[in-house]
Amino acid sequence: MPVFQRICFAVLVFCSSPGAFAAEPQWLRISSDHFIVITDAGQKKGHEIAARFEQMRAVFADLLSRKQVHLGEPIEIIAVASPDKYAQLVPSDEKSPGVFLSGEDRIFIVLNAADPDCWRAIENPIAHYFLNFNYPPTQPWFDEGIAQYFSSLTFTPLKTELGGDPELKWPTAPMPGVSAKNTAEKSFTEILNQPNWINLADLLQARNSYADNDRRTQFYAQSWILVHYLINKDKLSETGAYFGLVELQKVPVEQAVQQAFGMSVAQLDQAVKDYFHSLKPLSAALEAARRPNPPATPPPVNESSLPFSVDDVSVTTNQFPLAEAMALIDEMELRIPERREPASQELEKLASGGRTETAVADRALAWAHIQKGETKDAFEELSDALQINASDAWTRFELALASYHSGEKGARIQGLANMMESLHIVIDRYPEFAEAYNMLGWARLAGGGPNAATETFKVAVQLGPRSELYQLRLAEAEMGAKKWDDGSMILERLQASADPQIAAAAKKDLHDLPYLKKFGIPPQEEAPPKEAAKVSAAGPEKDAVPGKAGPKDDSENKDNEDSSDDSEITVRQNPLAPQIDKRPVQFLKAKLLSVDCSQPPAAVLLISKGTQTLKLRAPDYNTLVLMGADKFSCDWKDLPVSVNYRASAKGGGDLVSVELR
Numbered sequence: 095m096p097v098f099q100r101i102c103f104a105v106l107v108f109c110s111s112p113g114a115f116a117a118e119p120q121w122l123r124i125s126s127d128h129f130i131v132i133t134d135a136g137q138k139k140g141h142e143i144a145a146r147f148e149q150m151r152a153v154f155a156d157l158l159s160r161k162q163v164h165l166g167e168p169i170e171i172i173a174v175a176s177p178d179k180y181a182q183l184v185p186s187d188e189k190s191p192g193v194f195l196s197g198e199d200r201i202f203i204v205l206n207a208a209d210p211d212c213w214r215a216i217e218n219p220i221a222h223y224f225l226n227f228n229y230p231p232t233q234p235w236f237d238e239g240i241a242q243y244f245s246s247l248t249f250t251p252l253k254t255e256l257g258g259d260p261e262l263k264w265p266t267a268p269m270p271g272v273s274a275k276n277t278a279e280k281s282f283t284e285i286l287n288q289p290n291w292i293n294l295a296d297l298l299q300a301r302n303s304y305a306d307n308d309r310r311t312q313f314y315a316q317s318w319i320l321v322h323y324l325i326n327k328d329k330l331s332e333t334g335a336y337f338g339l340v341e342l343q344k345v346p347v348e349q350a351v352q353q354a355f356g357m358s359v360a361q362l363d364q365a366v367k368d369y370f371h372s373l374k375p376l377s378a379a380l381e382a383a384r385r386p387n388p389p390a391t392p393p394p395v396n397e398s399s400l401p402f403s404v405d406d407v408s409v410t411t412n413q414f415p416l417a418e419a420m421a422l423i424d425e426m427e428l429r430i431p432e433r434r435e436p437a438s439q440e441l442e443k444l445a446s447g448g449r450t451e452t453a454v455a456d457r458a459l460a461w462a463h464i465q466k467g468e469t470k471d472a473f474e475e476l477s478d479a480l481q482i483n484a485s486d487a488w489t490r491f492e493l494a495l496a497s498y499h500s501g502e503k504g505a506r507i508q509g510l511a512n513m514m515e516s517l518h519i520v521i522d523r524y525p526e527f528a529e530a531y532n533m534l535g536w537a538r539l540a541g542g543g544p545n546a547a548t549e550t551f552k553v554a555v556q557l558g559p560r561s562e563l564y565q566l567r568l569a570e571a572e573m574g575a576k577k578w579d580d581g582s583m584i585l586e587r588l589q590a591s592a593d594p595q596i597a598a599a600a601k602k603d604l605h606d607l608p609y610l611k612k613f614g615i616p617p618q619e620e621a622p623p624k625e626a627a628k629v630s631a632a633g634p635e636k637d638a639v640p641g642k643a644g645p646k647d648d649s650e651n652k653d654n655e656d657s658s659d660d661s662e663i664t665v666r667q668n669p670l671a672p673q674i675d676k677r678p679v680q681f682l683k684a685k686l687l688s689v690d691c692s693q694p695p696a697a698v699l700l701i702s703k704g705t706q707t708l709k710l711r712a713p714d715y716n717t718l719v720l721m722g723a724d725k726f727s728c729d730w731k732d733l734p735v736s737v738n739y740r741a742s743a744k745g746g747g748d749l750v751s752v753e754l755r
Contacts, residue, residue, distance in 0.1 A: 119175065120134065120413065121133065121413070121414040121415070121416060121419035122134075122137060122140055122411055122413065122414055123412045123413075123414040124137065124140035124143075124144050124409050124411050125412075126144040126147070126148050126407055126408070126409045127148065127408075128147070128148060128151060128165055129144050129148065129169060130144075130169070130170050131144045132171065132172050132173070132414055132419060132422060133171075133172070133173040133174070133175070133207060134419070135173055135175035135208075139207050140173060140409075140411070141404070141411075142404055143171060143173050143205065143213060144171075144409055145404040145407035146213040146249070147171070147213065148402075149254075149400070149402070149404075150217065150220060150247065151163050151165075152401035153244075153247060153401060154221065154244065157240075157325065158228070158229065158240075159330070163228050164227045165227065165526050166526055166527065166528040166529075166557045166558050167200055167201055167227070167528065167529065168201065168527060169202075169203060170200060170202055170203070170422075171202075171203045171204075172202065172203070172204050172205070173204075173205040173206075173212070174204070174207060175207050177208045180206040180207075183426070183427060184204055184430070185430055185432060185433075190215040191206035191208075191211075191215050192205045192212050192213065192214075192215030193205075193215075194216050194220065194223075197429050199488070199491055199495065200488075201223065202426040202429060204426065211248075214248070217244055217246075217247055218241045218242070218244070218245045218260075219241075220244075221241040221243075221244035222237060222241050225237055225240060225241075225560075226558070226560050227526075227528065227557060227558060227559075228559075229559070230337065230560070231341060231559070231560045232337050232341070233299075233300075233301075233337070233340070234301065234317075235298060235300065235313070235316075235317040235321075236317070236321065236333070238303055238314055238318075239318050239319075239321030239322075240321055242260050242282075242314055242318035243257070243260075243318055243321050243322055245260035246258040246259065246395075249400065251403075252399070252400060254399065254401070255395070255396065255397055256395070256398075257322060257373075257394075257395030258376070258394065258395050259282050259283045259376055259379060259380070260282070260318070261282045262282075262283065262380060262392065280311070281380060282314070282319070283376045283377065283379070283380045284380065286316070286319055290312075291312070291316060291367070292309075292312055292313065292316055294320075294359050294360075294362060295347060295348065295359050297313065297316055297320070298347050298351070298359075299347050300313065301592065319366060319370050320366055322369075322370075323365070323366045323370075326369075327369070329355065332354045332355050332356075335354040336351065336354035339354060375392075375394065375395045379392040379393055417444060417449070417451075417452050417455075418452045421441060421444050421454035422458075424437040424438075424441045424455070424458060425437075425441075425454060425457075425458035425461070428441075428458060428461060428462055434462075441458050442459065445475075451478075451482070452482060453479040453480075453482040453486045456475045456476065456479035457479045457486070457488055457489040459475045460472040460475035460476045460489075460493075461495075463475060464492065464495055464496050464499050469496055469499060469500045469508065472492070473493075473496055473508070473509075476492055476493045477723075480493070480753075484753075484755065485519070487520050490519045491516065491517075491530065493509075493512065493516045494514075494517045494520065494530075494533055494537075495533070496509075497509045497510065497512065497513035498536065498537075509751065510537055510540065511541075511738045511751055512738070512751050513533075514534060514538070514541075515738065526557055528554050528558035528561070528564070529554075531553045531557065532551070532558070532561075532563070535548075535550035535551040535554055535568075535571065536567065538550055539567070539570070544571050544572075544574030544575040547571040547575075548568065548574075548575050548577070551564060551567050551568035554567075554568075555568055562588060562596045563596065565584055565588060566588055566599055568581075568584060569582075569584035569585045569603065570603060573603070573607070573610060578607065581603075581607075582604065582607060585600045585603050585607075586600075588600035589601045680738070680740070682701070682703060682736070683703075683734075684702055684703035684708075684734075684735060684737065685702045685732065685734055685735070686699060686700070686701060686730055686731070686732070686733045686734075686735045686752075687701065687707075687731065687732065688700045688731050689728045689729070689730050689731075690728075691715070691728035694715075695714040695715055696711065696713055697712045697726070697728065698711050699712070699749065701735070701737060708745070708746055708747065710739050710746060710747050710748070710749045711746065711749060712748075718749060718752060720751070720752055723754050726752075730754075733754055734755045735752055735753060735754055735755060736752075736755055737749060737751065737753070738750035738751045
């Protein structure tokens with residue numbers, strides 16, 4: 095049944111027949127300490143999948159000697175019981191039982207729960223994910239080698255197995271809906287049995303994994319066995335020293351290998367080849383796979399005890415309403431180009447139905463509008479979502495994302511204070527979310543608070559150590575706070591970036607530094623360099639850098655929370671600092687007693703909190719930032735509200751935003 099028909103059928107059942115609805119697949123939300131699984135495959139399978147991901151996280155931590163593995167971007171796992179349903183959700187050319195979808199907001203993983211080891215399809219991309227948020231920048235051979243090595247991970251009831259050939263397609267009987275294994279492809283063991291290895295010096299210096307398919311496969315195979323050697327010969331500490339030499343000190347590869355490993359490149363090359371030929375289980379597995387009746391499993395290369403069993407993993411299980419499950423699936427499908435349009439149509443139908451409208455459907459439609467640059471439409475959808483569930487973290491993130499994207503190309507940032515308030519809610523729910531800290535730092539810097547922005551960007555860099563964008567923004571915040579040495583040290587390193595936009599922006603910031611120190615503002619340029627303009631203009635794309643809010647010193651307000659203006663702030667393409675009200679924005683949950691509109695379009699709101707009563711002014715209620723209401727009303731009385739405002743010296747204050755609760 096096509097996805098659209100399936101959705102309509104589910105909605106019809108949901109709306110018309112409670113008894114029939116009970117016969118529909120029941121969706122569960124199963125949460126472990128670090129992962130969320132949404133599934134219709136039952137509690138036992140959902141628990142197992144969550145436990146496998148917890149085990150993978152623990153094995154990775156042990157592999158790279160990490161006490162803690164950060165999940166710098168939240169992950170949601172959708173595991174479907176039906177192979178046919180799975181095939182309808184993923185890209186049409188997808189043959190594996192698992193798909194890893196990266197996004198600006200979060201990671202979606204989609205699994206065919208009919209495959210008993212569906213989680214194994216995610217081992218390679220999740221290894222890259224773990225590296226991105228937990229390991230300093232390295233060279234391609236190390237990242238690919240780690241990912242390929244981790245891709246061999248299997249679990250038995252008592253053991254963890256690692257080190258097998260991840261490309262050896264072990265013959266198995268195909269399950270219904272699961273593609274049979276292709277045994278025609280060459281495994282890494284077969285490739286490395288050939289004499290034509292890439293020169294090790296070239297492998298170490300490669301900046302990518304090669305465009306030619308054969309050359310790329312050879313690169314993956316050699317990267318795998320090199321990392322295999324380094325891990326099992328206990329040389330990861332030497333590897334860290336090597337990266338410090340080549341990445342930070344720019345020592346030539348040959349010299350760095352000699353210093354770090356105590357051998358020449360040629361000696362290391364030979365040591366790795368000898369090590370490969372000594373791994374008898376690899377050749378035994380290859381021979382066994384070629385037999386007419388192979389054993390059930392390949393012989394293990396390295397075994398160790400389980401970090402913990404599936405039963406040891408504690409989970410929380412809750413019913414997940416069908417309408418929300420359908421909307422979440424569509425929200426995921428928006429990330430797949432060929433599924434985007436049908437998913438949007440289905441979301442429109444769900445959002446327009448009385449009992450099928452959910453915050454999930456509205457926020458998903460808002461995300462689609464944000465991607466198209468339709469900020470006004472996005473805010474309208476988010477307003478609907480907030481009325482349904484004001485505490486939903488993803489609705490709050492999309493609200494912040496809409497404000498973030500509203501500052502693109504020198505446009506005006508909409509709802510800056512609300513953006514920061516929403517990001518605090520998101521961070522409270524996902525305290526390791528690197529991009530949320532990056533966006534919060536950007537908002538604080540745009541709002542004239544470089545000291546607060548600096549501290550926030552430091553957290554973003556800690557959680558996303560490989561993001562040069564985060565580092566560039568930290569440097570610009572440091573210079574905005576007049577911490578010249580700290581900022582310039584980062585910029586010196588970034589001007590050698592392989593990313594031309596990052597490098598251009600860093601060079602321009604260094605060029606402007608003397609002028610900035612002397613006059614307090616960067617020099618204006620009639621025609622900034624093309625690449626630098628792309629980065630230093632306001633665009634908050636992941637690969638672009640918003641314009642600077644200027645070098646204002648917020649040392650007096652350093653301890654105040656988010657001292658920024660929620661009125662529209664222009665992020666200028668020239669680097670002049672906008673004039674921003676430096677009074678701190680205060681937040682208050684209270685009761686709206688009455689509204690005085692005797693001098694339109696100005697309004698005065700009488701707000702009561704305990705024994706405290708405030709008169710908060712809005713110069714123009716038509717432009718006041720509202721949440722929980724379509725438009726401002728002078729007839730509001732006795733309503734619970736949340737307000738952002740700036741206190742005045744004579745009491746009362748100036749309104750920034752109002753949310754009806």
